[in-house]
Amino acid sequence: MITDKNIFSDAKRLKAHLEGKFGEVKELPPSSAEVAFIGRSNSGKSSLLKSLLNSPNPPQVSARPGKTRLMFFYRIGPERNVSLVDFPGYGYAQSSRVFRARFSAMLLDYLKSGRPVRGLFLAMDSRRVLAEEELEIARIARERKTPLILCLNKGDQLNQSQKSKLIQEYKKRDEFFEILLVSALKRQNLSYIRDFIHSLG
Numbered sequence: 001m002i003t004d005k006n007i008f009s010d011a012k013r014l015k016a017h018l019e020g021k022f023g024e025v026k027e028l029p030p031s032s033a034e035v036a037f038i039g040r041s042n043s044g045k046s047s048l049l050k051s052l053l054n055s056p057n058p059p060q061v062s063a064r065p066g067k068t069r070l071m072f073f074y075r076i077g078p079e080r081n082v083s084l085v086d087f088p089g090y091g092y093a094q095s096s097r098v099f100r101a102r103f104s105a106m107l108l109d110y111l112k113s114g115r116p117v118r119g120l121f122l123a124m125d126s127r128r129v130l131a132e133e134e135l136e137i138a139r140i141a142r143e144r145k146t147p148l149i150l151c152l153n154k155g156d157q158l159n160q161s162q163k164s165k166l167i168q169e170y171k172k173r174d175e176f177f178e179i180l181l182v183s184a185l186k187r188q189n190l191s192y193i194r195d196f197i198h199s200l201g
């Protein structure tokens with residue numbers, strides 16, 4: 001678990017452009033390597049991408065859960081052929097049953113597709129505990145041998161003793177390729193994610 005508090009600078013942000021927004025996995029453009037930002041609604045997927053990317057069309061962030069309703073497909077470039085997908089979140093109780101089912105189906109379709117997914121960044125509010133959805137994602141990632149990186153987000157909301165406790169707890173887990181304690185808002189500890197994406201291009 002990465003616990004140093006390095007602040008992610010503007011100079012390190014990845015140049016990206018939004019290639020499109022898609023409601024179905026089969027509509028996604030071809031790519032040779034991609035990573036996806038997945039997780040519960042309101043966990044900060046779009047915020048993480050917003051802090052990581054330098055894009056004329058940055059991901060939309062909202063305090064209201066259920067903001068991202070399509071897959072936002074970004075291409076890192078121009079010299080790298082890596083794509084990033086910002087997913088709608090699952091588990092938002094207030095959205096209609098139809099929407100909830102659609103978002104879960106979208107994610108499952110994606111995870112079970114033959115797309116060249118080189119890494120999955122699973123965002124989670126660090127004040128929550130792992131739920132069945134995250135464990136199910138971990139099972140699928142293991143099956144498809146895709147590195148699953150758990151991003152415990154909103155670390156800025158924890159005090160030092162809460163952070164230490166969290167680190168102790170997560171040390172015992174073995175479902176994840178890596179566990180990061182981050183803050184999208186304060187841009188803390190984002191270098192690992194950036195370097196991972198960078199290494200794919």
Ligand SMILES: Nc1nc2c(ncn2[C@@H]2O[C@H](COP(=O)(O)OP(=O)(O)OP(=O)(O)O)[C@@H](O)[C@H]2O)c(=O)[nH]1
Nearest residue numbers: 042043044045046047062063066067068089184185
């Ligand atoms: N304090 C704090 N708030 C954060 C952080 N990251 C995101 N947020 C807030 O959490 C809320 C949700 O952020 P989003 O990035 O829209 O979350 P999302 O996971 O993309 O949500 P959906 O698109 O609905 O699935 C917003 O109010 C953000 O400002 C963080 O690191 N710290």
Ligand SMILES: [Mg+2]
Nearest residue numbers: 045046067068
């Ligand atoms: Mg979003």
